[in-house]
Amino acid sequence: MWKRYPSARLSITDAVTEITLQTGSPPGWLAPALVGFGVGVAAAALAARGLVRRQVRRVRAAERRARGAERLAELGAMTSGLAHEIKNPLSTIGLNVQLLREGVREMRADAEGQGRLLRRLESLGREVDRLRGILTDFLEYAGELRLDAAATDLNQVVGELIDFFMPQAERQRVRLRSDLAPGTLVAVVDAAHLKQALLNLMLNAVQAMAGQSDERPRELIVRTGLEEASDGAALVIHVIDTGPGIPRETLDRIFNPYFTTRSGGTGLGLPTARRIVESHGGRIEVHSEVGKGTDFAVVLPVEGSRGKQGEGGVAGPGKDPPRSR
Numbered sequence: 001m002w003k004r005y006p007s008a009r010l011s012i013t014d015a016v017t018e019i020t021l022q023t024g025s026p027p028g029w030l031a032p033a034l035v036g037f038g039v040g041v042a043a044a045a046l047a048a049r050g051l052v053r054r055q056v057r058r059v060r061a062a063e064r065r066a067r068g069a070e071r072l073a074e075l076g077a078m079t080s081g082l083a084h085e086i087k088n089p090l091s092t093i094g095l096n097v098q099l100l101r102e103g104v105r106e107m108r109a110d111a112e113g114q115g116r117l118l119r120r121l122e123s124l125g126r127e128v129d130r131l132r133g134i135l136t137d138f139l140e141y142a143g144e145l146r147l148d149a150a151a152t153d154l155n156q157v158v159g160e161l162i163d164f165f166m167p168q169a170e171r172q173r174v175r176l177r178s179d180l181a182p183g184t185l186v187a188v189v190d191a192a193h194l195k196q197a198l199l200n201l202m203l204n205a206v207q208a209m210a211g212q213s214d215e216r217p218r219e220l221i222v223r224t225g226l227e228e229a230s231d232g233a234a235l236v237i238h239v240i241d242t243g244p245g246i247p248r249e250t251l252d253r254i255f256n257p258y259f260t261t262r263s264g265g266t267g268l269g270l271p272t273a274r275r276i277v278e279s280h281g282g283r284i285e286v287h288s289e290v291g292k293g294t295d296f297a298v299v300l301p302v303e304g305s306r307g308k309q310g311e312g313g314v315a316g317p318g319k320d321p322p323r324s325r
Contacts, residue, residue: 083135083138083139084139086131086135087132087136090128090131090132090135091132093128094128094129094132097121097125097128098125100121101118101121101122101125104117104118105118133266137266137268137269137272138268140196140272141257141271141272145193145275145276145279147190147193147279147280148190149188149189149190149280150188150189150190150191151186151187151188152186152187152188152189152191152194153186154185154186154187154189154224154235154300155181155184155224156184157189157191157194157195157198158178158180158224158237159178159180160195161195161198161199161202161222162177162178162222165199165202168206169202169206169220172206172209172210172218173214173218174206174218174220175217175218175219175220176219176220176222177219177220177222178221178222178224179222179223179224180224181224181225181226185224185225185226185235187235187300189280189300190280193276193280194276194277194280196272196273196276197272197273197274197276197298198222198237198239198273200269200270200272200273201239201270201273201298202220202222202239203269204269204270205220205239205240205241205243205294205296206241207262208241208243208244208294209241209242209243209244212243212244216242217242218242218243219240219241219242220239220240220241220242221238221239221241222238222239222240223237223238223240224237224238225238229299233302234282234299234300234301234302235299235300235302236297236298236299236300237298237300238295238296238297238298239295239297239298240293240294240295240296241293241294242292242293243293243294244290244291245288245289245290245291245293245294246286246288246290246294247290251288254270255270255271255274255284256271277299277300280300280301281300281301282298282299282300282301284296284297284299285297285299
């Protein structure tokens with residue numbers, strides 16, 4: 001077309017005009033071209049409109065999330081402050097209950113009246129301790145978690161925890177032992193916070209076995225190892241008990257704050273343990289069988305950690321590591 005109509009090289013409009021003048025009618029391809037152009041423009045406009053709408057929705061959703069996060073942060077600060085305000089006078093009440101108890105013992109009164117007063121003060125003291133425990137657990141769960149991570153031997157952490165927890169386990173007639181990976185098993189963790197998480201799991205295990213008959217063994221095993229997890233190698237600390245197990249309908253709720261099946265429990269021990277472990281980039285896996293027991297596995301990432309397993313290689317969850325206490 002450009003050779004036949006050299007003057008049309010300037011624009012499509014000039015070409016169409018010249019053809020119309022010479023032939024007396026517009027070219028045959030003009031109408032379909034215009035229709036196609038119009039359809040393309042309409043489709044592009046609709047697509048652009050859809051993109052703009054999606055972008056607006058995303059921006060608004062991000063703004064709502066930001067406002068929600070800000071609101072949650074404000075509520076967290078308020079509740080933590082309120083808990084501290086309650087805890088301080090509660091400590092004063094507890095101190096005065098203790099002083100009153102000593103005063104009642106020293107006062108000259110009949111044995112029956114004195115005993116009645118002491119029982120009431122004992123009950124008041126227990127309730128003060130219970131409320132103090134609830135507030136402490138709440139502050140640990142809702143408060144800011146600041147990690148001071150350093151290279152730490154997990155075997156040493158577990159060994160120290162076993163020595164600390166042994167008297168309490170013996171009082172509950174629970175046989176406590178550890179199966180530790182050979183050599184050292186070093187992870188970059190905050191040792192104090194990790195101990196708190198493991199302690200919560202051990203307390204939960206002992207409490208689960210508290211009402212168990214003496215016919216069944218009461219054992220609590222803490223095991224360490226470098227294992228093959230679903231997403232590759234991982235450092236794992238197992239807290240295994242021979243308690244009654246956890247029913248399937250309850251298993252999905254055990255990490256919910258304030259959920260507990262034990263009378264007098266706060267329901268914050270397991271959520272706090274999970275929060276600590278997840279802050280280290282790990283997770284807690286639970287394997288339980290009703291009537292046989294439960295295994296809480298604290299899985300920590302190998303990245304940034306190093307494990308020296310000696311000759312034992314990688315231990316699987318069903319293997320017994322060779323070192324025990």
